[in-house]
């Protein structure tokens with residue numbers, strides 16, 4: 001496990017290279033491994049720049065992710081190919097992206113549940129999916145299926161907005177018996193997307209997701225949900241509120257999804273409202289940057305040294321140096337908020353923002369898993385006197401998530417091909433302290 005950032009403190013990282021003098025006195029056991037698991041619809045993104053009229057002709061609401069039938073998918077693909085519009089084809093899926101990016105950042109294992117074509121030809125979409133996924137993502141639990149994986153036409157408008165058309169193939173054929181209970185219960189977090197709940201009757205994906213949630217809850221593994229698209233949430237916000245209340249520890253959303261879920265267009269107010277149903281929220285807001293919100297123990301709150309920020313909740317970032325905790329682990333829970341503007345104002349050129357939110361979430365998951373790793377391997381550390389959910393403070397998580405989102409934008413792909421620059425490994429000494 002590579003840690004999110006080195007810090008000058010009494011904790012030594014990695015834990016197997018402790019103080020060299022003490023090390024002579026104590027036999028070091030092998031550190032216990034930490035991983036996260038996720039479930040996704042196995043999808044390849046087919047990215048193309050398109051004019052507005054194409055979206056209208058194929059009845060694709062801008063910004064949405066719409067399921068299309070085989071005939072429509074065939075016509076769309078032929079048109080994109082004929083007009084030479086396809087710019088890239090790479091592995092996608094919101095959770096596939098998130099666990100891949102987690103593995104790149106943490107340089108460590110993650111497990112992906114989903115489907116994979118039983119027979120794979122060189123050059124096929126299934127082949128490309130496998131080639132474009134980090135070797136640290138454990139794909140041994142994928143369910144073999146007859147037929148192709150899904151295709152996600154990622155249609156980029158002139159304004160940079162992305163509209164998805166999903167040709168589902170066999171992506172929803174995952175069945176609950178392929179969810180390995182021990183794997184889920186041994187993970188630092190289980191990460192899911194709202195898209196999993198829209199599988200058609202007869203397809204096993206939604207049931208598989210519910211089974212994994214059941215296993216995770218039984219073992220107290222945090223369940224992390226990312227909302228996907230506002231169109232899905234606005235169909236029935238109350239249902240989603242109940243789903244989050246019953247199942248979710250950490251919620252990730254953008255401001256549109258936040259509004260669909262809570263009725264608040266203001267990302268800060270949407271985050272506050274969502275805290276009624278879960279323990280922590282990551283709300284991304286495009287060029288406005290991102291927010292984290294959650295709970296901490298009143299007696300452990302830490303005041304920021306940054307400027308206090310105005311907003312719908314005045315001076316909302318006052319305690320942003322506190323570490324997130326689950327509400328139920330606090331004797332006297334208080335709500336904490338943090339915000340950060342885009343790193344360096346965003347990259348010079350943004351072709352589209354596809355996957356930037358997934359990138360931010362993978363950074364948060366890395367921080368959470370690092371906490372888990374440290375707790376398992378250094379259980380006596382004062383850091384774990386209180387049951388913290390993450391390793392770092394709200395403020396630090398904002399910085400890290402923001403930095404990773406920037407990298408996704410700068411690399412023009414929802415999947416990182418490389419981790420953050422090494423010289424930033426000591427985060428305190430570079431950007432973070434500016």
Ligand SMILES: Nc1ncnc2c1ncn2[C@@H]1O[C@H](COP(=O)(O)OP(=O)(O)OP(=O)(O)O)[C@@H](O)[C@H]1O
Pocket residue numbers: 228253254255284285286287288289290341342343345346347350353354355356357358359360402405406409
């Ligand atoms: N135009 C922009 N300029 C600068 N930074 C941006 C811009 N758009 C996005 N970002 C960065 O990326 C982060 C995530 O962006 P955004 O809110 O668009 O995610 P999203 O809508 O969830 O994306 P996706 O669903 O495609 O993953 C933002 O919090 C910000 O740090």
Ligand SMILES: Nc1nc2c(ncn2[C@@H]2O[C@H](CO)[C@@H](O)[C@H]2O)c(=O)[nH]1
Pocket residue numbers: 040041043044045065091092093094095097152164166193195196354355356358414
């Ligand atoms: N799992 C899943 N991912 C999707 C869906 N629609 C779009 N995406 C992914 O969302 C990612 C960006 O967040 C893209 O890489 C798409 O592959 C969907 O219906 N299901």
